[in-house]
Amino acid sequence: MTTEYRNFFHYSSRLNMAGVLGDVHVELLKLKKADSWFMFTRDLLLKHEILTSTLDVNDEYDDPNKSKSLRKNGNVFFKARLYWKAVDMYNRCLKACKPNTECHALAQANRSAAYFHMGQYEHCLKDALCVVESDNYPSNLVYKLHERIGHVEHILGYTERAKKSYALCLKRLDEADMSAVKKRKFRMAISIAVSNCEEVEEEPTKSTTTMETLCVEQLVGGKNENIPALSAFVELKLSENMGRGVYATCDINPGDVVAIDEPYICGPLSEFREVCHYNGCMKIHSSLIHCPKCLLVFYCNKDCMNKDYKDGHNLLCPIMYHIKSRPGITKINELAIKWFLRAYSKMGLKKYCAIVDNFSESKIDPIKRGFDEIGQYKSDDFLTAYSLDIIVNEMSIDVLFFFNCIAVDMLHYLMLSGFKIPECYIGIIGTSLVRILTILDLNYSKLKLDDLSISLTLYPTISLFNHSCDANISPSGNILDRIRVMKAVQPIPKGTQLCCNYGIKFTAFNKELRQQFCNLLRFNCYCEPCIKNWPIYHYTPNRLSTLNILNYSMADTVSSECIKFVEFTKSVDSKDYCQHLNYLYSFIKILNTNVKRPFSLYEDCLQMISNAHSISTSLKGIGL
Numbered sequence: 001m002t003t004e005y006r007n008f009f010h011y012s013s014r015l016n017m018a019g020v021l022g023d024v025h026v027e028l029l030k031l032k033k034a035d036s037w038f039m040f041t042r043d044l045l046l047k048h049e050i051l052t053s054t055l056d057v058n059d060e061y062d063d064p065n066k067s068k069s070l071r072k073n074g075n076v077f078f079k080a081r082l083y084w085k086a087v088d089m090y091n092r093c094l095k096a097c098k099p100n101t102e103c104h105a106l107a108q109a110n111r112s113a114a115y116f117h118m119g120q121y122e123h124c125l126k127d128a129l130c131v132v133e134s135d136n137y138p139s140n141l142v143y144k145l146h147e148r149i150g151h152v153e154h155i156l157g158y159t160e161r162a163k164k165s166y167a168l169c170l171k172r173l174d175e176a177d178m179s180a181v182k183k184r185k186f187r188m189a190i191s192i193a194v195s196n197c198e199e200v201e202e203e204p205t206k207s208t209t210t211m212e213t214l215c216v217e218q219l220v221g222g223k224n225e226n227i228p229a230l231s232a233f234v235e236l237k238l239s240e241n242m243g244r245g246v247y248a249t250c251d252i253n254p255g256d257v258v259a260i261d262e263p264y265i266c267g268p269l270s271e272f273r274e275v276c277h278y279n280g281c282m283k284i285h286s287s288l289i290h291c292p293k294c295l296l297v298f299y300c301n302k303d304c305m306n307k308d309y310k311d312g313h314n315l316l317c318p319i320m321y322h323i324k325s326r327p328g329i330t331k332i333n334e335l336a337i338k339w340f341l342r343a344y345s346k347m348g349l350k351k352y353c354a355i356v357d358n359f360s361e362s363k364i365d366p367i368k369r370g371f372d373e374i375g376q377y378k379s380d381d382f383l384t385a386y387s388l389d390i391i392v393n394e395m396s397i398d399v400l401f402f403f404n405c406i407a408v409d410m411l412h413y414l415m416l417s418g419f420k421i422p423e424c425y426i427g428i429i430g431t432s433l434v435r436i437l438t439i440l441d442l443n444y445s446k447l448k449l450d451d452l453s454i455s456l457t458l459y460p461t462i463s464l465f466n467h468s469c470d471a472n473i474s475p476s477g478n479i480l481d482r483i484r485v486m487k488a489v490q491p492i493p494k495g496t497q498l499c500c501n502y503g504i505k506f507t508a509f510n511k512e513l514r515q516q517f518c519n520l521l522r523f524n525c526y527c528e529p530c531i532k533n534w535p536i537y538h539y540t541p542n543r544l545s546t547l548n549i550l551n552y553s554m555a556d557t558v559s560s561e562c563i564k565f566v567e568f569t570k571s572v573d574s575k576d577y578c579q580h581l582n583y584l585y586s587f588i589k590i591l592n593t594n595v596k597r598p599f600s601l602y603e604d605c606l607q608m609i610s611n612a613h614s615i616s617t618s619l620k621g622i623g624l
């Protein structure tokens with residue numbers, strides 16, 4: 001979760017120029033109801049001509065110079081061996097130029113070369129195959145693609161295919177602009193590559209795929225009766241300082257699965273790789289197909305595209321360019337309008353308006369918020385997601401006004417595209433969009449790959465977990481998995497709250513910095529390390545003493561287990577921790593009952609368990 005409001009300048013500077021920004025605050029404070037805020041903001045933006053009057057734009061795709069320069073920038077990064085930056089530039093170029101053009105083919109081929117150097121062979125292969133099958137790539141360069149395809153196939157163990165690709169490479173070599181001497185040398189290099197293929201005999205086996213189906217993650221104690229994405233061993237309770245939270249009703253052990261959740265809504269961020277835009281898929285793919293109309297969203301295949309159209313993309317498509325280029329909070333705008341259109345496509349305008357108009361947070365018992373009429377809390381239910389915590393009272397007037405401006409803008413574009421909204425519903429829909437923006441801003445999670453954010457997601461059930469700077473649960477499995485599994489990483493005794501970490505741990509940051517971080521998310525943190533002001537890792541006790549041993553009769557056992565653990569950390573490679581999870585669980589349990597926190601070996605073991613979980617589950621299937 002992050003907050004980023006600098007784009008507010010887009011609206012505030014114009015209002016300032018019109019000399020009305022100062023009065024806006026005064027006027028807004030007089031208005032009590034959320035829909036009057038929205039209507040006031042709408043009138044203001046219309047009056048000062050801040051809203052556009054047309055959907056026409058100079059089509060970005062028709063600017064060959066722009067896409068060419070993006071590709072050239074990519075080539076500069078490539079030459080400097082900054083491959084991920086090169087991929088980023090090629091991605092931008094691919095979006096800025098029309099498919100079926102030479103520029104597009106060149107960028108995709110160059111991206112495949114960058115992937116090759118990054119060791120991302122599957123992506124490299126997909127790109128290269130895609131280009132080699134098109135007619136747009138310069139024929140004098142095609143031999144290079146076949147060479148790369150051959151190399152990758154060889155690396156991946158597809159030796160027969162590699163040999164065929166090398167043969168095609170030699171066939172197309174005649175077209176290359178290369179001196180005879182260079183061609184001779186090149187042929188020799190290829191014949192060596194072919195003979196290397198001969199040494200490898202078998203095609204690769206799919207052993208890891210088989211493993212995937214062997215083990216299935218299960219919620220500890222089975223599904224919770226009322227909140228099916230949670231374990232039966234937990235319940236929802238209210239606390240004075242943190243609002244709703246999830247508490248253990250039985251002792252929970254490290255490694256136990258406590259939540260398996262699906263996102264209500266998710267959307268790609270395409271800084272690095274492409275992710276399928278369809279809400280129910282979200283797979284990473286390097287050779288996605290464009291939406292043929294807006295060319296701005298990508299899908300694995302036609303099936304995902306058709307499903308996304310039914311989910312609301314048919315309405316979003318005509319305004320996608322504008323939504324993408326609107327100022328806002330890092331891509332949340334896109335997700336917010338996707339959410340609204342998805343709900344509208346499912347329910348129709350009347351039902352949507354009736355539901356959001358009826359919803360009044362203040363009238364619902366907080367512990368029942370998000371539960372349907374038969375007492376179920378389901379992550380795929382609109383109202384469940386719509387009832388997530390937003391603490392409007394903690395939001396500054398500037399931020400609320402900014403969200404209203406974004407909602408006005410988005411609705412305006414929809415209406416310009418022909419989306420019909422009777423006047424009586426405008427305030428209701430606008431207000432709902434402001435709420436959706438706020439919920440997303442407070443509750444979304446960013447999925448990251450190699451430090452680059454690739455998508456935004458909203459998990460309504462996981463959003464019930466409060467934060468602790470010393471989390472006792474954490475995500476397990478590949479962070480890019482659409483389905484999110486949460487596992488206990490420490491023993492959680494009956495009655496204890498289950499907390500995850502929102503991005504700041506006590507081991508790395510002192511209390512002041514942690515509170516500043518939480519204040520950005522608009523709350524004061526009341527977790528144990530903050531209340532008791534635990535020291536950061538550097539100052540954490542690293543020896544057993546009378547000060548930190550809780551159970552004297554166990555002192556010798558704990559001491560010898562600590563010595564064993566230190567030996568373990570020296571002898572086992574971090575990538576193998578997942579094979580020693582049972583040992584790590586038993587060690588953390590011994591410390592948990594016998595040593596006072598914080599204690600450095602406990603924190604080490606905890607970190608190892610969290611890391612191991614993120615590796616081990618990626619080989620498993622999930623039993624929902």
Ligand SMILES: C[S@@+](CC[C@H](N)C(=O)[O-])C[C@H]1O[C@@H](n2cnc3c(N)ncnc32)[C@H](O)[C@@H]1O
Pocket residue numbers: 241242243244245388389391442443463464465466467468521522523524525526527
């Ligand atoms: C994702 S929600 C968690 C569920 C929320 N407590 C509820 O009632 O729905 C995040 C909000 O919970 C509260 N919260 C989470 N962790 C907290 C903590 N460590 N201390 C105080 N409040 C916390 C804050 O109000 C925060 O904005």
